[in-house]
Amino acid sequence: PFDSATGRDRLRVWLSDQNDKFAAYHATVALAFVSDEIRQQLFPLAETYPDEEVQIEAAWAAGRHGDEKGLRTLVRYCRELEHSIMAQRYLEEIDRADLIPPEAKDPDFNARAKFSAWLEHPNELGEAPDEVEIIDRRELKWPLEERPRTFWLLRYRLTDSLGLDPDDVGCGLVGSQTWCFFDPQLLRRPPEDVYAIHCCWELEQEKLISVQEVGSTELSEDQLKLLQSPIERSEEHTSELQSPCNLVCRLL
Numbered sequence: 001p002f003d004s005a006t007g008r009d010r011l012r013v014w015l016s017d018q019n020d021k022f023a024a025y026h027a028t029v030a031l032a033f034v035s036d037e038i039r040q041q042l043f044p045l046a047e048t049y050p051d052e053e054v055q056i057e058a059a060w061a062a063g064r065h066g067d068e069k070g071l072r073t074l075v076r077y078c079r080e081l082e083h084s085i086m087a088q089r090y091l092e093e094i095d096r097a098d099l100i101p102p103e104a105k106d107p108d109f110n111a112r113a114k115f116s117a118w119l120e121h122p123n124e125l126g127e128a129p130d131e132v133e134i135i136d137r138r139e140l141k142w143p144l145e146e147r148p149r150t151f152w153l154l155r156y157r158l159t160d161s162l163g164l165d166p167d168d169v170g171c172g173l174v175g176s177q178t179w180c181f182f183d184p185q186l187l188r189r190p191p192e193d194v195y196a197i198h199c200c201w202e203l204e205q206e207k208l209i210s211v212q213e214v215g216s217t218e219l220s221e222d223q224l225k226l227l228q229s230p231i232e233r234s235e236e237h238t239s240e241l242q243s244p245c246n247l248v249c250r251l252l
Contacts, residue, residue: 003034008041015045024054032061039065047073056083060090071099078104082120082128084113108134111152111174118178119156125168125180129156135171136191142176144202151175153191173198 002011011034014020014027028046031039039061046058047069056077062070077087078100088100103109112132119125136153151173158168171187171194172180179198186194203209 002030003038007034008038011038011042012045015042015049018050021051021054024049024051025057028054028057028061031058032064036065052077052083056086056090059087060094063090063096064094071096075099075101081109081113081116081132084109085117107150108137108152111137112154114174114178115152115154115156115172115180118172119158119180125156125158127158129158129168131155131157135187138191140175140195143199143208144206145176149175151195153194155187156180176202 001007011027011030014023017023024046027042028049031042031046034042043058043062046061047055049055049058055073059070059073059077063074064070071091074087074091074096077083078091080087084104088097088104091097091099104113112134116128116132120128133155134152135155136151138151139148140151141148142151152175153171153173155171156169160167169184169187170180170182171184172178173194181194181197186197200209
């Protein structure tokens with residue numbers, strides 16, 4: 001419907017309105033499906049639009065037709081944590097995965113990029129965090145996986161732009177799936193505990209285990225002391241806890 005003079009003019013209006021990102025975004029997507037003439041006329045508006053998501057869409061629309069500038073832009077965004085996952089996906093989509101730079105394929109960088117993309121979703125933080133750092137990485141024999149899988153625990157920080165409230169700090173996991181706990185208290189617990197909590201949740205979702213809350217009045221005095229006492233770990237103990245069976249049993 002936009003591959004006409006009338007359609008071109010409508011796209012131009014949307015791309016010129018810097019207060020309506022939604023319209024500009026969808027207008028940019030449409031550039032991939034119009035004639036070369038219309039795309040070349042409107043591409044400068046899309047690539048300079050003051051929103052990086054629109055700029056990435058513009059690069060995809062151009063790169064889809066082999067435009068070198070669009071491809072270079074996607075490669076550049078692959079190196080940026082906040083946009084790396086989307087840029088990599090677009091290069092794969094247009095059969096140019098060969099252009100993904102090695103640093104974007106680094107497992108640690110990729111885990112941080114996946115977590116950042118997850119947090120940006122409206123159901124999560126709704127925006128990319130200012131910081132993402134890895135606090136633990138290990139191979140685990142996960143109950144729902146046939147082979148050992150690499151897991152990352154990550155810490156994020158989202159700074160309050162107004163400086164009126166404390167920064168939003170929390171942790172999450174990348175491995176069997178990407179997940180955010182939104183509980184800063186978990187950062188005070190050993191990584192084994194966090195893996196156990198998530199493992200338990202996955203098993204519960206698959207209806208492989210049943211979890212019931214136990215009130216403090218239902219626990220013996222010795223059990224309460226055990227839960228309240230600090231955990232001292234030897235190297236052997238830590239290795240033992242990495243077994244998914246022990247992780248879940250310890251939690252339960």
